[in-house]
Amino acid sequence: MRTLDWIVLFTSLISIIAYGLYRSRGSNTVDRYLLAGKSMPWYAMALSIMATQASAVTFISTTGQSYVDGMRFVQFYFGLPLAMIAICATAVPIFHHAKVYTAYEYLENRFDAKTRALASLIFLAQRGLSAGITIYAPAIVLSAIMGWPERTTTMLMGITVVTYTVAGGIKAVTWSDVQQMCIIFVGLLVALITVFVLLPPNVSMRDAVFLAGAAGRLNAVTTHFDWNDQFTIWSGLLGGTFLFLSYFGCDQSQVQRYLTGKSIAESRLSLLFNAVAKIPMQFFILFIGAMVFVFYLFVQPPLLFQRAELARIESSAAFQPVAGDYQRAFENRRASALALTAAHRAGNRAEEARQQSLYRAAQHEMDMARSRAASLVQSYGGPKDFRDTNYIFLTFVTRYLPVGIVGLVIAVIFAATMSASSGEINSLATVTIVDLYRRHVRRNRSDHHYLAASRWATLFWGAYAVAFAGWGNRLGPLIVAVNKVGSLFYGSLLGCFVLAFGFRRVGGTAAFMGMLAGEAAIFAAFAFTGISWLWYNVIGCVVVLAVALAITYLLPGRASATGSTLQSQ
């Protein structure tokens, strides 16, 4: 980072925070602080919802995932449009008409207080953990660039985010997100253009795409079925639909955003915008990762992208043979990549097939060398199950992007993370105050009292998130870690809301028991099977429905239903 980068970084951050706070003035009641007085237009909610997902995790981890595994992660989002349609048709009008602050408040109207409390506690547990991972992501950035310890940077980011969230409320969060998404779009475009510019002069854009495909990095759709494979078209369409139904329909961090809409139509439009725009955006980000892979076909990538861990093993006797093999494999890969491109251009099929075989063999040797280096890291006291996926894109940005652009990209990563994290902390505080504190601890106090309590709750959840952030590096690629944590809890929440919206005869006790059973089933699947986490939502939801319906029909005396469902709307 040079002086210009630092200027760009700090100017961007200060302007984003200042703009958010400026737009949030007047947030002096609980309604305005938590729901922006239901005044937000659809485009602000849409970009805010998108920004929450497109946090630093999106840049850091998704691009790295594409570099090592190709683009098949995009299938994870195939269920998103279907989930958005279902939520627009059900949850959006029901929540708005119920005039609630939180999704779980509705559960008491429909079922009873204990079901609301259980759903609130499940949300607090999972979102609190995810908020920690969100804060951990920019700590990696600071650690990679400045060499600061991740724990120190986690604390620094956490304190900044908490301060900003306490002061701003949801209006600040939303309007900051709008500005950040504009910067993110610009940053993405600049990053992709820069990758193409940095390719050798004899490698065209078309060649780059061909080489990425030949290395299996453009595998956007995989049609085989495997319960243990996280990213196939089937897990995306079915598992992804359930995950996004849970995320956008039952997770307060998202529900709170579309509850700020000034009409039901505005809320629906904000979700449908994401249904249409999210998949192409994710494809674009993954494509950047694939092009970074092509860039490194011609410029030798480091053996390990995490410099601190590379330094740990460089002095060892076993390092030199691994590094030598890696360099030879790289040179072979570069030569075969150029020969493959030439054969492809010439239309020489036989030579193309031969070079493709050499190209893939060299790639395999490089992967093996990296794997041996990772094992060395572990044997020399490094982290178990060491992965450097999260460092790939950052290494590229800091080493090869031009002055000023580096600062812009880092600013995007910082700002997006701060926004995503502040939204999470804001929703955690909302549920704590509205669903637990106001309902069970201090009832019928003044608006000013609950506003102050909301700020204190925000402070508490910020501290909790920072404490959990220390665990982030043990959970694998960040983007997966965020969803893994969510999937442990989302399925049972989704099942409860499906019961609430669609099954009038089901009462509070049946729903409560169903949620407990659903959560037990998810943890059993996690602990005792190798089933991919994407299916946990399906399992949890199905178990909740099965148990609640069984109790309802086998013990009909316990099944008293109240409140509004789809049928009664």
Add this chain to the structure above:
Amino acid sequence: MAGPRDVPDDPPPFLGTWRRVYFAVVIYLATIITVFYLFTRAYR
């Protein structure tokens, strides 16, 4: 602490009904999956 206010339920600004908008989104999803599938096959 008062509850939030109720909000109106307006029709969509295009295609007339929400049902048609949802159908358009499903068509869009099918199209984009097909395009990605063809993209994958083309560069496999």
